[in-house]
Amino acid sequence: MKLSKIWLNINGADRMVVCNPEKDSLAEVLRRIGLTSVKVGCGTGVCGSCSVILNGKVIRSCTKKLKAVEEYSKIITLEGIGTPGNLHPLQVAWMNYGAIQCGFCTPGFIVSAYALLLENNNPTREEVRDWFQKHRNVCRCTGYKQLVDAVIAAAKVVRGEAKIEDITFQPSKDGGCYGKPLVRPSALAKVTGLADYGDDIELKMPAETLHAAIVQPRVAHHAKILKIDTSEAEKMPGVVKVITYKDIKENGGTNQMAEANLHERSTVTLPSRKILCEDKIFRYGDVVALAIADTQDHARAAAAKVKVEIEQLPEYLNYLDAVMPDAIRVHDDTPNLFCQQPVLKGAALDDASKVADIIDNSAYSAEGSFYSTREPHLSIEGCTVQAYFDEDDFLTIHCKSQGLYTSISRIGNSIGVPREKLRIVQNFTGASFGWSTNAGDLCLVGAAAVAVKGPVALSLTYEEHQHFSGKRCPCHSNGRVACDENGKITAAEFDFGMDHGAYSWGGDHVIEKQVRFTFFPYYLPHVAGLTRAANTNHTFGTAYRSYGSPQAYTLSEALMDMLAEKAGIDPFEFRWRNIAREGQTNINSHPFKEYPMEEMMNIMRPYYEKAVTEAKAADTPEKKRGVGIAWGGFNVTEGGTDQCTITLELAPDNMIVKYDTWQEMGQGGDVGSLMVTLEALKPMGVTPERIRLAQNDSKICPDSGMSAASRSHYMNGNATKLAAEKLMDAMRKDDGTYRTYDEMVTEGIETRYEAKYSCTATPGITRLNPNTGIGDPTPAYTYVLNLAEVEVDTATGKTKVLRFVCVYDVGKIGNIDAVNGQAYGGISHSIGFALSEDYSDVKKHTNIASSGVPYIKDIPDEIILIPHETYRNDGPFGSSGASEAFQSSGHIAVLNAIYNACGVRIYEMPAKPEKVKAGLDILAAGGKIEPPKKYFLGSDLYEELENIKTNPVAFRGDDMFNALGDSPDERFY
C-alpha cells in the first residue's frame, strides 16, 4: 500500500496527515486524527451527518476522497466552531430550542448552519429549509422545525440583535423544574461533538482490539445451506479467526436467541432465530459467519471470501403468500400462521356472525381492504457494537440496546456466557425508534469476543444494517363498519394479517394492538374482530414507535371517513358523534381510563373549519387541496406485569446519585430521569447540579425495564417517588432539615435506597382474554387528534403536506421539549410512512434515501402542537408516558386528506406520486378506482371466530408471565 503525506488547514491550524488518497475519504482522515464530531451514518452521501466546510463550501466528507482534496485546503469541523467553554450561538440555540434528540445528526447540521450564516446571517425560515435540503442534512428524530427555530434564534445573536442569555433558558425561580424547560444533561456533549457514539468508541479502543465483519450472503430469502467454506477467508491478511455456528456451539453456546411466545394461542414451540445460520437461510439479511481480523478492512475483505453454497427454497415475501394452503413451513415447529387473537363485543359474545347481520341491516355501511407498509426505522446511525471482558471477567457489550436487561435475557445461553456474567452498556445512541430492542448484533459481537477471548468491535455498513435489522410489520386487513340514520356506529368487523417476517419473537405481542386500537377512541356497541401473525421470509417484525397500532388505524380511520361520506356527514362531525363519552366502553369492553375526547375535538374544531375553508379557496385544477383528520392513541406501560427498579444514593460528596436503565435513545432518557428525580426530591430543595445520573450499565444499575411502550416516564417516575421517600425519610432530622453524608455515616444510617414500582399497584389491569379479547391491559392511555392539510399536484400525483395540527393528551407534561420532540418526530415519521417509506424491495431499499426518508422540505414547517393535560391519578405527578401516540395515526390523516383533495383513496400504502397519479388518471377518464379485493387471510373471519369459540383455550391471565419469574425479563427462555 502506498501512502501520502498532505498538509491541510483544519480549524485554523495547518496539520499534516498521512493517508491513502485513493482510498481514504475525508471523513475517515478527520476522524482518524481525532475529529470525531464528523459522524458517518449512511456513508453514501445521503444523510449529511458527515458535513464539513471545505474551502468555504459545505460538503459531505464521507464521499470525498482525499485525492480530490487540494493540499492546504481549509477545513472546518464542529470542533472549530465552538467548544464547551466557548459555545457558538448555534450550539447554544440547539441546546435550548429542542433541536437535540439523539444528537447524531447535530454536528452535521450545526456545521451546515454555520456555513449558511457565513453567507447570509439573516435567513428566512424558508431559506434555512432550502439550505438544509440542498445539503442533504437529514434529522430522523426532531421533525426539523426546532432546527430551523434554532438557526433563526442563533442568527439574531450573530447579527448582534440578541445576547446569548436571550436564547438560553433561565432556571425556574421557584426551583421547580417539572413542566418547565430543562436542558438535557447530554446536550453539551452532543452540540460540541464530544459525545462518543459506537463508531467513536471503536476508533478509541486499545490497539489490540480486533474487528469483525459479517458474512451476509444476500443470495436468497429462503434457502437450504449446503456448505459454508471459510478456507480462503482464513488465509486473508490479518485474519485471526472466521467463525460459524459450529464455533459458537463449541464455545458452549446454543446459537439461538432466547425467545418465548407466551400467548395462549401461539403455536411456536422453539426459538426461531439463530445467531449464525446453521442449515437454513430464512431471510435476505441473515448472517452465516463472522470474519475477525486486526483491522476492519481486513475483516471485510476476509468476509467477502467466505463461500456459501445453497439450495433455493420457496420464498414467501408477504403474509398473503405465506398463509396459502400450499405454502411450506418457514419453521418446522409451527404453521406459518402462528398466533391469533380475537376481540368480541356486544352481540358477538353470543354469536360473532350477529355482527355481520347488524352491519347488513344498518342504514349505512362502508367496507375496505387495506395494506400498510413494512416501515423501516431509518435511524441515521446503524448497528455498531463492541465487546470485551472487563476486570471482573464480565463479557461487556457496548451497544444501542433499548432494554439492557431484556438484551441479557435475549442473549440467554446463546453464546456460551452465563447470564450473570453478561454486562450491557449503552453508548451514546444515534436513535433506534424500536429496532434496537432486538439483540442480534449484541449476540454477534459477543460470540466473536468469546471466540477470540478478547476485545472485538463490529460495525455494520448501513446496507448491512438495513437488511439485518427488523422493521414494522406490514399488514393486510379487511373491515366493515356501519351506522344508523343519525350517524351513530352500530357495529364493526375486522380481520388483520400481520407479516411478522422470518422470526417470531414479539409476534404474539404485536397482535394485541390491533384488537385494542382499531376504532380507538370511539364507542362501538358490537364488534367482531380478529388479528393473526404469520412467518414469512422477509425481515422480521420488531418494535417501532406506536408498535402495532398504525396498522389498526390504517383500517379504522379510513373506514370512518368512508362511512361518513356514505352517511352524508362531515368527517369531523361524524367523529364527534362517535367518540366515547364518560363511562362508555372501548372494544375490549372496559371503560377508557380518561375521557378527554370532547374537549380535544372542541380545541381542534376551529383549526378544522379554517383548514376546510382555506383548502376550498386555494383549490385549483393543478393543485388540489384537502384536509384529513384521524384519531389516534396508545397504551402506557407493558401492562400488569410491568416493573421498574431504580436506586438513589447519597454520595460522599453529598451529590445524589440516581442509578437506572432509562435507556436514552434520543427521546430524553437523561432529562426524564433527572426531572422526575428533581420533582420527587422537591421537599429537599434539590437543584439539577446536585443530581448525578449513573445510567445504563447493567453492572451498576438496577433493571428499570425497556425504553418502550410509553412506559419509562410512568414507571421510572413512580419508582423514583418511592425511592425518594425512602431516602428523604432517612435523611430527615427532627427539625425538618436533612442530614449530610457524613452525618448519615456517623449515625450509621444507610445512604442507598432501591425501590421497585410494579403495575400490579394499579388494580384491575389484566391481559386480553385469548378467547374474547376482553381485558384491560394498561393503567392509562394517551390520545392524539391529528389534522393534515395537503396539496396534490395533479400533473405528477405528488403530495405535499402543508400544515399539520395535533391536539394531544398525555397527562401532565413534565418536560415540554421532550414531549413535543416526540410529537414532531412522530408526525414526521407518519408523513414519511404515508407517502414514501418502505422496505419491501431489498435490492432498492438499501439506504435512508432510497427507502423514502423525509428530507426537510417533505415535512411542513407549520406543525401546530396543542397539549390538553388531563391529570393521571396513578401516574407520577399526574403524567403518563409520551411517545407512541404521536406516530399512531398521523399517516391516515394524510391519506384521508389526499382523498379529500382529489378523490383518490389510497388503500395500499405508501401514497407515492405514481400511485396517486394513476388514480387521478382513472378519475379524469371518468372511471372508478377499484379497491383491492378482500384479502384471504388464512380462513374466513366468521368461520375462524366460530372455530375459536368452539375451541377455547385456558386463559392464564398474568400468571403465565409471573410463573416464569419475578421480572419481566424472566419471560424469555
Ligand code: FES
Ligand atoms: Fe456522509 Fe451520510 S452523507 S455519512
Ligand code: FES
Ligand atoms: Fe437528528 Fe437524532 S437528533 S437524527
